[in-house]
Structures are given as structure tokens and as C-alpha cells.
Amino acid sequence: MSPAPVDPADETAIEQQLGRAPRGIAAVGHRCGCGLPDVVKTEPRLPNGTPFPTTYYLTCPRAASRIGTLEGSGLMKEMEARLGTDEELAASYRAAHEAYLADRAELARSVGQSVPEIDGISAGGMPDRVKCLHVLAGHALAAGPGVNPLGDEVLALLGEWWAPGPCVDVDG
Numbered sequence: 001m002s003p004a005p006v007d008p009a010d011e012t013a014i015e016q017q018l019g020r021a022p023r024g025i026a027a028v029g030h031r032c033g034c035g036l037p038d039v040v041k042t043e044p045r046l047p048n049g050t051p052f053p054t055t056y057y058l059t060c061p062r063a064a065s066r067i068g069t070l071e072g073s074g075l076m077k078e079m080e081a082r083l084g085t086d087e088e089l090a091a092s093y094r095a096a097h098e099a100y101l102a103d104r105a106e107l108a109r110s111v112g113q114s115v116p117e118i119d120g121i122s123a124g125g126m127p128d129r130v131k132c133l134h135v136l137a138g139h140a141l142a143a144g145p146g147v148n149p150l151g152d153e154v155l156a157l158l159g160e161w162w163a164p165g166p167c168v169d170v171d172g
Helices: 008-018 061-072 075-085 087-110 133-143 149-158
Strands: 025-031 037-042 056-058
Touching: 008 025, 008 037, 025 133, 037 133, 056 061, 056 133, 061 075, 061 133, 061 149, 075 087, 075 149, 087 133, 087 149, 133 149
Parallel strands: none
Antiparallel strands: 025 037, 037 056
16 A cells, blocks of 8 residues: 655645755654654655665654754764663664664555665664664654664653644744
């Protein structure tokens, strides 16, 4: 089954969030507590033909800013070190990688794409490294709790980024 078209109002909000026209959106992957999209599912091949491994793309600038602060704190290095010492965490993170690949393969099938250039490559450094907390958080939001352990940790550290209200003004 193909993903439903993205609602024009959602596309407008996403464009405001990103500061540019969105590319290759297949669906809204998750909605923020304010009701706007905060993660989009992106087709594995962009309209210009470029392979795009980031299936779950975080769009909320407020969440992205907070995650940038976490990245600057050294959190990624600490998480990656834990992958080398915590076998349970490493196994869960590898499972998140496999789930990500399966989701992307299903999306590719649903939109009639083949992208062999990125076979086996997920995103965010999975399964052995931690190189982008934005991707891990986007995956955790879209897939739900318990799928990406490090993404879940990032979300717990963010707090309620949506509490002040929408990150963009879609009505004005």
C-alpha cells in the first residue's frame, strides 16, 4: 500500500519548519504535541535521483535546536562508548538499525523505488556508532518507544519542546 499524500497544510508547516521546500516526503512520520508534523518519512530516493538514507527526518526546529545542544555536550561520544561496554544496549541498537532498514525497504517498495546504493546503511551511525542524534530522535518518535534505545534517551533529555506551542505560525 502506498503512503497517503501529505496534506497541503502539513507541507506548508514543514516548509516553514525547514526554511525550504521539503523533498521526497512520503508521509508524516510523527506529530508533535502541538499537532504539527515533527518527523517526515522521506522516500529513499529524492526526486532528483539522489539516494537518501534518512527515512525519518526531524523537521521541528525547536526539537532540532535542543538536540544540537545535546550533540555539543559530548553526549554522542558517551553513548558510543556505552555501545562498546553494554552488550544489551548494543543488541537493542543493532535491532533498531535492522528495524530502520526494514521500514525503508517497505517504503521503497510502496513507492516503487529501488536504491541499492544505500542497502545496509541506516542512519545516525547505527548500528555501531552514534553520529547524529537528530536521526535517532526522529526514528524514536516515528517508530515509538522501545524501538531505538538511544533515540528514546535523546527524547527523554529533550523535555517537552512543544509546550510553548507550535514552532511555526501556520495561520499567519
